[in-house]
Amino acid sequence: xxxxxxxxxxxxxxxxxxxxxxxxxxxxxxxxxxxxxxxxxxxxxxxxxxxxxxxxxxxxxxxxxxxxxxxxxxxxxxxxxxxxxxxxxxxxxxxxxxxxxxxxxxxxxxxxxxxxxxxxxxxxxxxxxxxxxxxxxxxxxxxxxxxxxxxxxxxxxxxxxxxxxxxxxxxxxxxxxxxxxxxxxxxxxxxxxxxxxxxxxxxxxxxxxxxxxxxxxxxxxxxxxxxxxxxxxxxxxxxxxxxxxxxxxxxxxxxxxxxxxxxxxxxxxxxxxxxxxxxxxxxxxxxxxxxxxxxxxxxxxxxxxxxxxxxxxxxxxxxxxxxxxxxxxxxxxxxxxxxxxxxxxxxxxxxxxxxxxxxxxxxxxxxxxxxxxxxxxxxxxxxxxxxxxxxxxxxxxxxxxxxxxxxxxxxxxxxxxxxxxxxxxxxxxxxxxxxxxxxxxxxxxxxxxxxxxxxxxxxxxxxxxxxxxxxxxxxxxxxxxxxxxxxxxxxxxxxxxxxxxxxxxxxxxxxxxxxxxxxxxxxxxxxxxxxxxxxxxxxxxxxxxxxxxxxxxxxxxxxxxxxxxxxxxxxxx
Numbered sequence: 269x270x271x272x273x274x275x276x277x278x279x280x281x282x283x284x285x286x287x288x289x290x291x292x293x294x295x296x297x298x299x300x301x302x303x304x305x306x307x308x309x310x311x312x313x314x315x316x317x318x319x320x321x322x323x324x325x326x327x328x329x330x331x332x333x334x335x336x337x338x339x340x341x342x343x344x345x346x347x348x349x350x351x352x353x354x355x356x357x358x359x360x361x362x363x364x365x366x367x368x369x370x371x372x373x374x375x376x377x378x379x380x381x382x383x384x385x386x387x388x389x390x391x392x393x394x395x396x397x398x399x400x401x402x403x404x405x406x407x408x409x410x411x412x413x414x415x416x417x418x419x420x421x422x423x424x425x426x427x428x429x430x431x432x433x434x435x436x437x438x439x440x441x442x443x444x445x446x447x448x449x450x451x452x453x454x455x456x457x458x459x460x461x462x463x464x465x466x467x468x469x470x471x472x473x474x475x476x477x478x479x480x481x482x483x484x485x486x487x488x489x490x491x492x493x494x495x496x497x498x499x500x501x502x503x504x505x506x507x508x509x510x511x512x513x514x515x516x517x518x519x520x521x522x523x524x525x526x527x528x529x530x531x532x533x534x535x536x537x538x539x540x541x542x543x544x545x546x547x548x549x550x551x552x553x554x555x556x557x558x559x560x561x562x563x564x565x566x567x568x569x570x571x572x573x574x575x576x577x578x579x580x581x582x583x584x585x586x587x588x589x590x591x592x593x594x595x596x597x598x599x600x601x602x603x604x605x606x607x608x609x610x611x612x613x614x615x616x617x618x619x620x621x622x623x624x625x626x627x628x629x630x631x632x633x634x635x636x637x638x639x640x641x642x643x644x645x646x647x648x649x650x651x652x653x654x655x656x657x658x659x660x661x662x663x664x665x666x667x668x669x670x671x672x673x674x675x676x677x678x679x680x681x682x683x684x685x686x687x688x689x690x691x692x693x694x695x696x697x698x699x700x701x702x703x704x705x706x707x708x709x710x711x712x713x714x715x716x717x718x719x720x721x722x723x724x725x726x727x728x729x730x731x732x733x734x735x736x737x738x739x740x741x742x743x744x745x746x747x748x749x750x751x752x753x754x755x756x757x758x759x760x761x762x763x764x765x766x767x768x769x770x771x772x773x774x775x776x777x778x779x780x781x782x783x784x785x786x787x788x789x790x791x792x793x794x795x796x797x798x799x800x801x802x803x804x805x806x807x808x809x810x811x812x813x814x815x816x817x818x819x820x821x822x823x824x825x826x827x828x829x830x831x832x833x834x835x836x837x838x839x840x841x
Contacts, residue, residue, distance in 0.1 A: 270404070271331040272417030273306075273324040282309045284320065286327060289418075304331075321379060325415050346789050347798065348411040351782030352390040353831045354808070358760045359386055360834055362442030371434060375427060383414050384424050385435075385753070393757045394783055396735035399425065399750075411787070412831055422746060429749030436501060436752070437524055439759060443497070447767060450494035451527045453716060456517065456535045457723045458510035460485040461731070488727075488751065489513040491521065495766060496722040498759045503751060514539050515547045518554070530554055532705065534717055537561050540702065542608035542618075548704070549622055555704045557717050560626075562700050563692065574602060575628055575698060585630075586710070597631040601710045627701040627710050635697025642692055645669060646684070653682055725775075726762075730754050733779050768811060768835070777804045787822055795822045811835070 276283040288302035306312055306327075309320060316323045368382035375381065390410055391402040403418045416424070428435060443449065487510060491500040500521050502513055514535060521527055532555040533548050540558035548556045560566060562575060585598040602625070609619045645666045652658050653670070663670055669689055670682040703713050734754045761775050769778075781804045787795040797820050799805070809817040812833045816826050 271328050272403075272419065273328055274417055274419040275423075280308065283307065284309070284312060284324060286324065286331065288331075328415070328417070346409070347786050348409055348789070348795075349390075349394045349406075349783075349785070350411050350787055350827055350830060351785030351799075352394055352410060353833055354764055354778065354782055355390060355393060355757070355760050356386070356831060357812075357834050358763055359389075362439070362446055364438055364442050367438050367441070371431075371438075372427075379420075379424070380414075381424065381428070384416060384420075385428060385756075387413050387416070388421070388425070388753050389757050389760070392734055392753050393761070393779065396733070411827055425749035425753070426743060426745040427749070428752060429745040429747065432501075432503075432748040432752040433520075433524070436755065439756060440499060443759075443763070447763075449499065449527075451499070451521075451531050452529075453494040453532045453534060453719075454499065454518070454521070455492040455496065455720055455723050456489070456514050456533060456539065457720060457727070458487055458489045458513065458538070459727045459731075460487045486747065487513075489517055490723055490726060491517050492723050492726075496719060497762050497766065498726070498755065501751070501755045503748060511539055511541050511544060514544050518548070518552065522552075532557060532716070534558075534720060536720060537566075542610040545608060545622070545704075546610065546618065546620060550620065557701060557703045557705065557713055559717065560700045560702050562695050562698055567700075571626070571700075574626075575695075575700065588711070595632060597629050597634075599627055599629045599710055599714060601625055601627045603706055622704070623706065625703050625706050625708075625710075625713070627703070627713055629699045629701070629714065631697050631699070633697075634699075638696035639693060642689065642696065646689055650684065653684070726758055729758055729775055733776070734758070769807065773804055773807060781805060781808060787827060793824050795824075795827065796820060797822055 271286055271288050273284060273286045276285065284306045286304045286306065287300045290301045306324070312320050312323065365382045368385065369380075372381040387407060387410065388402070390413065391406045394410065395401075395406045397406070399421050400418060403416065403421050407413055408415065440449070487504045489502045489504065489510065490498060493499045500517050502517055502520075504510075504513060514533065518531070518533060522531075530553065533544075534557045535544075537559040540560055545556060545558075548554045562572075567575065584600045586600065587598045588596045590596055603623065604626075605621050605623050607619070607621050609617055612618050646669060649663060649666050649669050652662060660667060660670075660672070669685050671685045672682045701713060701717055705713060708716075734757060758775075761778055764778060765771060765773060765775055781802075785799040785805075786797075788798050789795050797818070801818065805818070808814075812835055814830055814833055816822065817830060819826070
């Protein structure tokens, strides 16, 4: 049971209450068991001063202490997070507070939305979880943090979600002012997230899942700049195709962030289509590097022939070897005119031709891995085919290795698709890149494309380190706010990685440090540093010149000095 305050909006004005919530084990929901009314904002100002939030926070603390008096041991052993000072230093460096204040000037005069937003970022980075978990057990344990009721957290998350693109623009402006942006190359990819509750609406929709989930989904498109720092994010219904969002984000990026000049768009084969190539090269005068499927109908006969042509001719291939002379991969390229066509928005067919470079790579290690996977799939398929009864759904993605002949219009027992199996074995280890950049060296194209690992890494970080899935909030605006907070956290951590630590510390190591750096109160103004020393720990201490970071005994002043740590970031040469 706990007290928290809430605001009700009426025609007469804002009305404030403090309520006592109790968890109902039957309904598995919180229910209000007591309400204390404090009146309208004007009434509170007259009685208690203009700082309504501070007054209500103090009342909540007083009532909670009275209702649930903590045992003496808790008062001397309460543990606090302090590691969020890294995120705070980057927030301070980007100087976003005034803009936050201005765009929220009419939202709530007595609430600092910037402080709320920072606190939520800290909480999500330190101990990610549901909004109720953050309210109940995380935010109260962040040293120096503001306190918010559960209703405030939901309401304000929804508020920032309504204009999430504005907040991304604010972040980009801060990054541009402090560090600049290199948009000569942009990396783009999409993923999706599932919801625990099987309930669809206009936004949460069932569609193709990256994890083969049947739950409702939302899609997330993420874009990185040439330094692999996030530059944009878009959310879209889970049943929509991700291909149009490449075009939309590029267009929005150029308009919203004043990006001029040529940009090379880099994406995987899932976003490679004639319409995206046309939009990039002809409409936007941009370049592109896409991968292209080498299976099925993805290639013309001429392309397939060239792909495997003179496979053993060393004159056509360039080798990349490790320091011991072992082959890592080999590559070859050709330049030719290629024809494309697509139907525009009005249903008219658009036909165009463009000169492109094709680069094929062969990785022997990847080939061996792929061959093992094919053999395992064929073994599973053969086992199912040996059964008397089975359905097509049982084969999953392996159905590509099965043929279902028809006899008099009726489907008969399936057989192995030998041609498809042999084709996949023959193409194992090969990859194909398509680019408009004819003069760019082949190896540079290869390395540029493989920079996409970073965006895939960010998706994994969002889903694992920040627990962005499954999604527990359900209102559209709250979902937007939820992902906006995660986007800010992952961007700030990447900025720390690049501009403070020069890529010598990974995002995972930074998260681990922030989460384990805690202090425990054991007497008046006496705290014990309970964190463990490690390489990251020492690196942070030296970089920020925090002589007392590793001290066992700390005072409130010492901790505040750590929280206010700041260094003048400089762009790497």
